[in-house]
Each structure stands twice: as C-alpha cells, then as structure tokens.
Amino acid sequence: MNRYATFGNALKGIVRIGETSAVLATTGLSWLRGNRPPTPRLVRQTFERLGATYVKLGQFVASSPSLFPPEYVNEFQYCLDKTQALPFKYIRQVIEQELKQPLDKVFATIDETPLASASIAQVHAATLITGESVVIKVQKPDVKNILLTDLNFIYWATRIFERLFPKIKFASLSAIVSEIQECMMEEVDFYKEAENIKQFNEFLKATNNPLAIAPQVYPQASSLRVLTMERFYGVPLTDLETIKRYAKDPANTLINAMNTWFSSLMFCESFHADLHAGNLMVLTDGRIGFIDFGIVGRVKPDTWSATMAFMESIGTGDFEKMADSMMKIGMTSQKVNTTDLAKDLEVIYQAFTVVDPTSVLNGAVNDNEINQLMLEIVAVGEKHGIRFPRAFALLFKQILYFDRYIKILAPDMELFNDDRLQMFGSLEDLSQQKTVHRVLH
Structure with missing residues (x-):
C-alpha cells in the first residue's frame, strides 16, 4: 500500500512539473509574440496561473521587502489568493x-x-x-504534495541559478526558498494553527482579558487537513456604521484590540501576523474576535528589547534611538553611522503622519501605502548595510495596520502618544511575562 502511495505521489509530482513547464512555455511564447508587460507584472500573472505554491510565494515576496527588489514587492501586493471553489x-x-x-x-x-x-x-x-x-x-x-513538488523544483532551479551566476547572488536564493518552504509547511499544518489559537486563548485567560477572544477549536472534528472552529458572528473592525450596534465606543473597542495584540507580543510564543480588517471582528456581544492564525510571526528574545525600543522611539521622535535599535534588530556586517541613519529616518518619519483615512476602507490603497512605508524604511536600512529579519517586517506591518484603523475609528488618537495604549514593556511586564509563561507551559 505504501509502495503504491509513494508511486502515486511521484507520478503526481511528474505531472505537476509538466503543468508548470507548460505554463512557463506559454508565457515565453506570449513574450516572443510581443505581449510584454513590465517584468514584475508578468511574473505575478504567471504565478497566479501556476496556482497555490506560487500564489503563496508571491505573498511571501510582498511581505518580505528586505529580501526582494521594491518593484516586485509592490507588484505582488496584487497577488490574489482567491480561487474557484471546488465542488x-x-x-x-x-x-x-x-x-x-x-x-x-x-x-x-x-x-x-x-x-x-x-x-x-x-x-x-x-x-x-x-x-x-x-x-x-x-x-x-493534494495541496501539500503540490507545494512540496513546486518548492523542490524552485529550490533546485535556484541552486543551478546561483552556480551559473555567482556574481549576482546578493543573498542566498536557496536559503530564501528554504525559509519559504518552512512558512508554507506551517500553513498546511492545521494542527499548528490550532495550537496557535489555543495559545492565544490561554494567554487571554492567564492575563484575565475578557475583552477579546479567538475561536474555540473542536479537536474531535479537526485533523492535519481539517480545522473545525467556533463560528463568530459580527462585523469587520473597520465597518464603522455597523460597529456602533455592538460597541458604544468604537475608539475604545480599537484600543482594547490593540492592547490585547501588544500584550500578546510579550506573553505569547508567536504573534498574529495578518491583522487586515477581515481578521479582526467586533462580535455581537462587543468583544474583539481574532481569527485566522495561519500566519504568525516570532520575535527572538535577543531582539525583543531592541524591537520595543524601536517602537518607543517612533512615539518620542528620538531618531538616534531609532537608528540604534534598527542596528540591533537587523543583520549587518559593517559599521553603521547612526547619526546619518537618524537623519534619513527623520525624513521618513515626517511622511509617516500624512495619511488619507479613507485609504483604510480601500484595501488595495491601504496595503500599498503600508507597503510603501515599509519599503522606505527597508531601503534606508539597506543604504546603511542593515537587513531586517522577516519577523520584524511582519510585526511592523501590523502596527501600520493599527495606525490606519486609528484614522477611521479614533481620529483624535495618536498611535504612539496615548495613555490608553499599553504598547511598551517595563521591568514589571517582564517579571509578569515569566509568571504568564509558567502558567501557559
């Protein structure tokens, strides 16, 4: 039985490689016939035709501005993960x-x-x-088998590419593909997503937080490929008119959501890394519902204090401290002039406060604005020899999402200067973190 299953998977893999080659050949012929859109758009459209793996790869590109050229990061913001439903x-x-x-x-x-x-x-x-x-x-x-076949194909293609063109290997392409594979394998492991949800609910219980909730998972109806969860009833966080039916004070509801998320950075092993408006709900009982824990990030303990310092420096406008924190968070092999870096950051910071609130309601524009700011910060870092880990990019993007939500729900509030927001950890918080960690484990 196992022999036949192995043979079947191998055969499916061969068929998949054939399908991939056919799509690439069609794209090449179209190019030769004169249909030549900009290269980033052509790659994005080809990825969408190739399906699951390449759509996820495109989303990885879009969320990793420290690893890929800005024109590709921008283009892959449009990479759609909406496919026709299966019968x-x-x-x-x-x-x-x-x-x-x-x-x-x-x-x-x-x-x-x-x-x-x-x-x-x-x-x-x-x-x-x-x-x-x-x-x-x-x-x-067959999603997992397709992912593995595609990723192995991409991995060996990048290894060959690196050997043929060693001079343009700005970073290890094969190492990037390995990181992508690790992320994708987590997304198809529904046990892992269930564990992420469980940890978040345990964190809420351990910190006595009655204001937020994640769905209950039903283990008896769940498995590696099936995840059965409590159904939430409510509206997206940015649906201002409907929110008022369930929450008397939308601004306070947003503050509760933000305080919950920032607290989870301290007390959870991972943080929710996909906080677009569809994944934050205001439930009919007024609580905040966090859903879809398929994408999470993890901040390493040795960079946590620097990450907190970076966020705090944004609020205080201390660009020297911001530059010093960036150097500690990022990866660099050269000496960084923090004074020059601070001057460049100040220019970006001035643009940071100029945002059109209606962009929050227009998903595509909102993502583009968020991504552009990310790219500017990454570009400044790279100019000074700093490359950020992907987890930091994910974390910072969630903060920028919150900044946009503030423009809609609490326009009089400042993200980094409001006493109602409990964003930064103190020594007392770190002591509590150890206590909560013991409770959760």
Whole structure:
C-alpha cells in the first residue's frame, strides 16, 4: 500500500512539473509574440496561473521587502489568493478521510457553498451534531504534495541559478526558498494553527482579558487537513456604521484590540501576523474576535528589547534611538553611522503622519501605502548595510495596520502618544511575562 502511495505521489509530482513547464512555455511564447508587460507584472500573472505554491510565494515576496527588489514587492501586493471553489464532493472526501467517519456522524448540517475559497483551503459553515455553530477550514486535495513538488523544483532551479551566476547572488536564493518552504509547511499544518489559537486563548485567560477572544477549536472534528472552529458572528473592525450596534465606543473597542495584540507580543510564543480588517471582528456581544492564525510571526528574545525600543522611539521622535535599535534588530556586517541613519529616518518619519483615512476602507490603497512605508524604511536600512529579519517586517506591518484603523475609528488618537495604549514593556511586564509563561507551559 505504501509502495503504491509513494508511486502515486511521484507520478503526481511528474505531472505537476509538466503543468508548470507548460505554463512557463506559454508565457515565453506570449513574450516572443510581443505581449510584454513590465517584468514584475508578468511574473505575478504567471504565478497566479501556476496556482497555490506560487500564489503563496508571491505573498511571501510582498511581505518580505528586505529580501526582494521594491518593484516586485509592490507588484505582488496584487497577488490574489482567491480561487474557484471546488465542488463539495471533493471537500466531503477530504473531511471523511481525515476524520475517518461519515460526515453525518460529526456534522448535523453543512453548507455546501463555501464562505471563502483560497489556494490552500476553503471554508464552510456547519453545525456539529452536538449543536454548536462552526466553520470548517478544509485543505484542498493534494495541496501539500503540490507545494512540496513546486518548492523542490524552485529550490533546485535556484541552486543551478546561483552556480551559473555567482556574481549576482546578493543573498542566498536557496536559503530564501528554504525559509519559504518552512512558512508554507506551517500553513498546511492545521494542527499548528490550532495550537496557535489555543495559545492565544490561554494567554487571554492567564492575563484575565475578557475583552477579546479567538475561536474555540473542536479537536474531535479537526485533523492535519481539517480545522473545525467556533463560528463568530459580527462585523469587520473597520465597518464603522455597523460597529456602533455592538460597541458604544468604537475608539475604545480599537484600543482594547490593540492592547490585547501588544500584550500578546510579550506573553505569547508567536504573534498574529495578518491583522487586515477581515481578521479582526467586533462580535455581537462587543468583544474583539481574532481569527485566522495561519500566519504568525516570532520575535527572538535577543531582539525583543531592541524591537520595543524601536517602537518607543517612533512615539518620542528620538531618531538616534531609532537608528540604534534598527542596528540591533537587523543583520549587518559593517559599521553603521547612526547619526546619518537618524537623519534619513527623520525624513521618513515626517511622511509617516500624512495619511488619507479613507485609504483604510480601500484595501488595495491601504496595503500599498503600508507597503510603501515599509519599503522606505527597508531601503534606508539597506543604504546603511542593515537587513531586517522577516519577523520584524511582519510585526511592523501590523502596527501600520493599527495606525490606519486609528484614522477611521479614533481620529483624535495618536498611535504612539496615548495613555490608553499599553504598547511598551517595563521591568514589571517582564517579571509578569515569566509568571504568564509558567502558567501557559
């Protein structure tokens, strides 16, 4: 049985490489016939045609301005992870294979029309036989095998590329692909996402926080490729008019969400790294709902204090301190002139406060503005020989999301200068962190 399964996977891998080659050949022929859009756009469009792995790769490019050229980072902001939904019969097969029993033994009802469909999974509303209202995140068939085949193909292609053109190896391409593979394998491990959710809820309990919640996971209806979670009812954080039905003070609701997230940086092993408006909900009971923990970041302990100092320096406008923190957070092999770096940062900082609030309601524009600021900071760092770890870029992007939400929900509030925000850790916080860590483990 294992021999046949291995042979089957190998055969699927060969077919997948053939499909990839066909798409690349079609793109090449189109180019030769004169259809020549800008290279970044051509690459992005090709990635979207190639499917799951390449869409995720494009999103990785978009969120890693320290690793890729700015024209590609900008273009891949448009890389869409919305795919046509699979017929429900395929989803049923995955659920029953994973849970090892018929669907009606676990779920009383299930809506065959998905709530959402992306490259890796699609989501369906359902009711458990015990009566709970849930959503089921179901991995699409063969996704992991496709990811591994594609990533191995990309890895060996980059190794060959590095050998053929060693002079242009500004960074190890194969090392970047290895990092991408690690991130993607986490996304297809629903046990890992369930653990991320569990840790976040345990953190809320340990810190006595009744203002926020993450969905409960139902282990009896979950597996490596199926994740069944409590269904939340509410509206996105930026739906200002509807929020008022559930929260008397939208500004205070936002502050609660921000304080919860900043506290999680101190007390959780990982932080939620995808805080666009769709993943922050105001529930019908007024609480903040954090959903979709598939993408998380991790700040290493040795860079945490420097990260806090960097954020604090933004609030105080201390550019020397900001420059010193950047040097400690980033990776550099040369001596950095912090005075010159501070001057460059001051120029960026002045532009940082000029934001159109309506951009928050326009997702594409909002992401572009956030990304542009990220690129400017990264460019200044690189000018001085500093390259940031991806986790820092993820963390800072979430802070910029919050800055945009403030413009909509609390326009009189300043992100880094408001007594209601508890953003920065003190010695007392670090002592509490040790206590909470013991409770969580």
